[in-house]
Amino acid sequence: MRSVALYLASRGITPETLGRYLNATFADLSDPFRFAGIEIAVQRLWQAIRNRERILIHGDYDTDGITATALLSWVLERNGGLVTSFLPHRFDDGYGFTPDSLLKALETVPGGKCGVLVTVDCGINSAEAVRKARELGIDVIITDHHEPAEEDLPEALATINPKLDPVGLDDLLHLAGVGVAFKLSHAFVIYGRAHNEGGYTTDMQEVLDYVALGTVADIVPLLGENRILVKYGMEMLKKQLRPGVNALIQHAKVESNIQPSDITFKLAPRLNAAGRLGNASSALALMTADNIVDAYEYAAKLDEFN
Numbered sequence: 213m214r215s216v217a218l219y220l221a222s223r224g225i226t227p228e229t230l231g232r233y234l235n236a237t238f239a240d241l242s243d244p245f246r247f248a249g250i251e252i253a254v255q256r257l258w259q260a261i262r263n264r265e266r267i268l269i270h271g272d273y274d275t276d277g278i279t280a281t282a283l284l285s286w287v288l289e290r291n292g293g294l295v296t297s298f299l300p301h302r303f304d305d306g307y308g309f310t311p312d313s314l315l316k317a318l319e320t321v322p323g324g325k326c327g328v329l330v331t332v333d334c335g336i337n338s339a340e341a342v343r344k345a346r347e348l349g350i351d352v353i354i355t356d357h358h359e360p361a362e363e364d365l366p367e368a369l370a371t372i373n374p375k376l377d378p379v380g381l382d383d384l385l386h387l388a389g390v391g392v393a394f395k396l397s398h399a400f401v402i403y404g405r406a407h408n409e410g411g412y413t414t415d416m417q418e419v420l421d422y423v424a425l426g427t428v429a430d431i432v433p434l435l436g437e438n439r440i441l442v443k444y445g446m447e448m449l450k451k452q453l454r455p456g457v458n459a460l461i462q463h464a465k466v467e468s469n470i471q472p473s474d475i476t477f478k479l480a481p482r483l484n485a486a487g488r489l490g491n492a493s494s495a496l497a498l499m500t501a502d503n504i505v506d507a508y509e510y511a512a513k514l515d516e517f518n
C-alpha cells in the first residue's frame with residue numbers, strides 16, 4: 213500500500229484527486245473557457261466563418277505540431293471554415309512562427325491574404341511576427357505550450373498557453389501543443405452551439421486520436437487532464453477510424469492493441485522523420501487524408517523517409 217501511495221505521490225496525485233485519477237471519464241474534461249482570452253478567440257473564428265475569411269493555421273514540423281494542425285483544421289473545416297495549413301520547413305524556415313515564416317505561409321493562401329492566423333505548438337515568443345501580421349491587418353491567435361520569455365510577449369488578439377498565467381490551471385499545465393489546440397477547438401464547438409453558430413455535429417471525442425499521438429510523442433507528463441485525453445485518445449487510436457491513422461498503424465506493423473509505447477517507438481518516429489527531412493507536409497497530408505487510398509500512399513511515402 214505504501215508503494216502505491218508513493219507511486220501516486222510521485223505523479224502528483226493527492227488523496228483529494230485520487231478519485232479522479234482512477235475513475236476519469238470523458239465528461240471530466242474541464243471547461244476550456246478557464247483560459248483567459250479563449251472566448252475572444254472563438255468569437256473571432258466564428259466571425260471569420262460567417263464572413264468567409266481565410267483562416268491560416270501555422271503549425272510545427274514534429275508530431276505534436278502536425279497533429280495540432282490536423283486537429284484544428286478538421287474542426288474548423290467541418291464547421292464551414294476556409295482553412296489553409298502551413299508547417300514551416302525545418303531547414304529553410306527553422307522552428308516557430310517568424311516574420312519570414314509568416315510571409316511564406318501567406319504565399320500558400322489562395323488570394324495571398326487571410327483575416328485570422330492561428331499558431332499551434334508555437335508562437336508564444338513570436339512578438340515580431342505578430343507585429344508584422346498586425347501591420348498586414350491579420351488578427352493572430354496564439355496557442356502554444358512552450359515557456360513564455362520574461363519580456364516582449366506577442367500582442368496577439370488572444371494568447372492561449374497554460375504556462376502564461378498558470379494560476380488555477382494546474383490540471384492543464386502539462387498539455388502538449390495538440391492539447392491546447394484541443395481546448396481551443398472544444399471552446400469553439402461549445403460557443404458555436406450556445407450561440408447558434410454551429411458545431412452541432414462535431415464530436416470532440418473523434419479528434420482524441422490526434423491528441424494521444426501528439427501528447428505521447430511530445431513526452432509531456434501524463435498528469436492532470438493529459439491522463440483523460442490520452443486514455444480516451446488511445447481508445448480512438450485502437451478503433452483506427454481515421455484513414456491516416458489506420459494507414460500509419462498498418463504500415464508501422466503495430467498490433468491492434470496499441471499502447472502508448474507504440475506511439476513513442478513506432479508511430480511518432482515515422483511522422484517526425486518527414487519533418488526531419490524537411491517534408492512535414494506529407495505527414496500532415498497523411499493525418500488529414502479523407503480516404504484510405506490516399507492515406508496508404510502517404511504512409512508508404514513516410515516509410516521511405518523513415
Ligand SMILES: [Mn+2]
Nearest residue numbers: 276333389430
Ligand atoms: Mn510541442
